[in-house]
Amino acid sequence: MSKVTLSYPFDKMTGKTSGDGKTILRCKQFRDANGRVIDEGPQEAYVITNPRDRKKNPPTAAEQQSIELFGESSHRAAVELAPDSPRRAYWQQRFEAQLTKPEHLNPSDPTSPLRKTYRQLNTFVRSTIYNDLKSELTARQAVILNADE
Numbered sequence: 001m002s003k004v005t006l007s008y009p010f011d012k013m014t015g016k017t018s019g020d021g022k023t024i025l026r027c028k029q030f031r032d033a034n035g036r037v038i039d040e041g042p043q044e045a046y047v048i049t050n051p052r053d054r055k056k057n058p059p060t061a062a063e064q065q066s067i068e069l070f071g072e073s074s075h076r077a078a079v080e081l082a083p084d085s086p087r088r089a090y091w092q093q094r095f096e097a098q099l100t101k102p103e104h105l106n107p108s109d110p111t112s113p114l115r116k117t118y119r120q121l122n123t124f125v126r127s128t129i130y131n132d133l134k135s136e137l138t139a140r141q142a143v144i145l146n147a148d149e
Contacts, residue, residue: 073130
């Protein structure tokens with residue numbers, strides 16, 4: 001992905017540069033729970049070069065498994081972050097803590113590498129749930145393989 005530095009008279013640009021163009025410009029904004037912008041990402045430009053045709057090139061079994069895990073983690077994150085959810089306060093507290101001190105990949109093992117710092121609550125929750133689901137799946141697959149031997 002290329003980066004764009006803009007100057008006067010343009011500070012920001014978003015979207016396509018032309019109707020049929022494939023160059024997309026964006027600048028991500030990260031907001032807190034009140035909707036206030038807390039950070040902005042860099043101005044980015046990228047080109048859609050080779051979009052995937054899923055009819056001609058369907059996902060492999062491993063890709064499909066990853067897609068399904070992501071869908072499940074997105075669904076669970078939405079449920080847990082609903083305004084009336086009792087788990088929302090837990091996630092909010094954990095999210096704010098990781099802003100100053102990133103969590104370890106495996107919280108029970110302090111020697112595991114640190115994760116990146118997330119700037120959006122929903123992406124933090126989704127990735128945390130995704131990693132938990134992925135580790136559960138890996139553990140189940142290991143048990144099945146050991147049972148077969």
